Amino acid sequence: MKAALAFHRPSIISRSIFFSSSSSVSLSRSPILKYYPKLNTNNNNLTHQNQILHGSGSGNRSIRIMASSSASVAEQARAPPALPLPTPPVDKFMIALCQITVTPDKERNIAHARSKIQEAAAKGAKLVLLPEIWNSPYSNDCFPVYAEDIDAGGDASPSTAMLSQLSRNLNITIVGGSIPERSGDRIFNTCCVFGTDGNLKAKHRKIHLFDIDIPGKITFMESKTLTAGETPTIVDTEVGRIGIGICYDLRFQELAMIYAARGAHLLCYPGAFNMTTGPLHWELLQRARAVDNQLYVATCSPAREAGAGYVAWGHSTLVGPFGEVLATTEHEEAIILAEIDYSLLELRRTSLPLLKQRRGDLYQLVDVKRLNS
Numbered sequence: 001m002k003a004a005l006a007f008h009r010p011s012i013i014s015r016s017i018f019f020s021s022s023s024s025v026s027l028s029r030s031p032i033l034k035y036y037p038k039l040n041t042n043n044n045n046l047t048h049q050n051q052i053l054h055g056s057g058s059g060n061r062s063i064r065i066m067a068s069s070s071a072s073v074a075e076q077a078r079a080p081p082a083l084p085l086p087t088p089p090v091d092k093f094m095i096a097l098c099q100i101t102v103t104p105d106k107e108r109n110i111a112h113a114r115s116k117i118q119e120a121a122a123k124g125a126k127l128v129l130l131p132e133i134w135n136s137p138y139s140n141d142c143f144p145v146y147a148e149d150i151d152a153g154g155d156a157s158p159s160t161a162m163l164s165q166l167s168r169n170l171n172i173t174i175v176g177g178s179i180p181e182r183s184g185d186r187i188f189n190t191c192c193v194f195g196t197d198g199n200l201k202a203k204h205r206k207i208h209l210f211d212i213d214i215p216g217k218i219t220f221m222e223s224k225t226l227t228a229g230e231t232p233t234i235v236d237t238e239v240g241r242i243g244i245g246i247c248y249d250l251r252f253q254e255l256a257m258i259y260a261a262r263g264a265h266l267l268c269y270p271g272a273f274n275m276t277t278g279p280l281h282w283e284l285l286q287r288a289r290a291v292d293n294q295l296y297v298a299t300c301s302p303a304r305e306a307g308a309g310y311v312a313w314g315h316s317t318l319v320g321p322f323g324e325v326l327a328t329t330e331h332e333e334a335i336i337l338a339e340i341d342y343s344l345l346e347l348r349r350t351s352l353p354l355l356k357q358r359r360g361d362l363y364q365l366v367d368v369k370r371l372n373s
């Protein structure tokens with residue numbers, strides 16, 4: 001494989017793979033996996049042009065990737081092997097993190113988010129990130145009341161209708177924080193990504209629900225009202241390939257590693273950490289995700305409301321691929337504008353070639369969805 005640290009120019013890469021399972025499917029003879037990465041964002045799954053995947057099927061399989069003559073030990077560390085980093089559609093652009101106040105008045109929240117997105121775009125932002133649960137107070141009592149049917153759209157989802165309209169009118173990409181989503185009798189914590197044409201490019205439902213009990217400090221059980229999403233979400237946008245997580249998803253490094261292996265340039269996490277875990281973990285986790293995976297990480301929190309039932313930590317932040325904090329803020333309402341320079345990805349990965357140095361003979365990350373697609 002041409003080093004994954006180089007930006008990908010279309011080329012066909014061959015790899016031999018063995019699957020070992022209870023049925024012991026051996027793919028040693030004819031199987032050539034040809035990787036030519038292309039994102040299919042319709043179902044949020046990654047697919048490959050020209051991929052011939054033998055022995056696919058569901059169920060638990062232990063996977064062993066045998067080194068072909070050209071495969072290095074490092075490439076075995078991820079199954080399937082990491083995709084080369086795609087050439088980003090832009091080298092540099094401005095991102096805006098809109099740390100906004102959230103009130104019990106949903107109409108006001110939508111109007112307020114609208115004006116802050118407009119302000120960010122007027123200041124040059126090409127990508128705008130909103131906070132977790134920005135149209136509703138963050139509480140199990142409120143989620144069912146404020147939930148919208150995103151798939152029905154229009155009047156059934158005034159929050160996402162506004163995001164779609166603005167992304168088209170302002171010619172920007174919006175990673176729309178999250179809102180409670182109603183789907184049948186279930187409620188999800190969902191982030192919608194809109195492209196510059198106003199189309200919904202991806203929908204991420206929070207995969208890891210925030211169930212926490214620190215006696216005397218904080219107890220919150222999202223699972224009382226919410227259902228967990230089932231799919232990692234990575235999407236090609238006009239400002240690069242973006243992996244999406246929501247708040248608690250930030251704690252699970254495997255998700256970020258899967259996004260990195262799928263060629264993400266940037267990870268976006270709308271989040272609402274709290275006054276107990278925020279000071280301890282919020283920045284630490286973002287910097288860890290960024291430095292481990294050598295990519296950009298952006299987070300966006302609601303502004304802090306001292307009297308709210310759930311008090312958000314704030315501190316929306318952009319971290320660079322060296323784990324460096326590039327821009328951040330305190331807890332008040334703010335628009336954080338910062339430049340993302342994708343040339344740094346290649347620079348950092350060349351200086352510190354972690355991708356080449358992994359020990360696939362000792363450990364392995366398995367991207368279950370990609371392997372089974």
Ligand SMILES: NC(=O)CC(=O)C(=O)O
Nearest residue numbers: 210247248272273274277
């Ligand atoms: N609110 C969350 O989902 C996560 C959080 O506050 C934490 O992990 O701490």
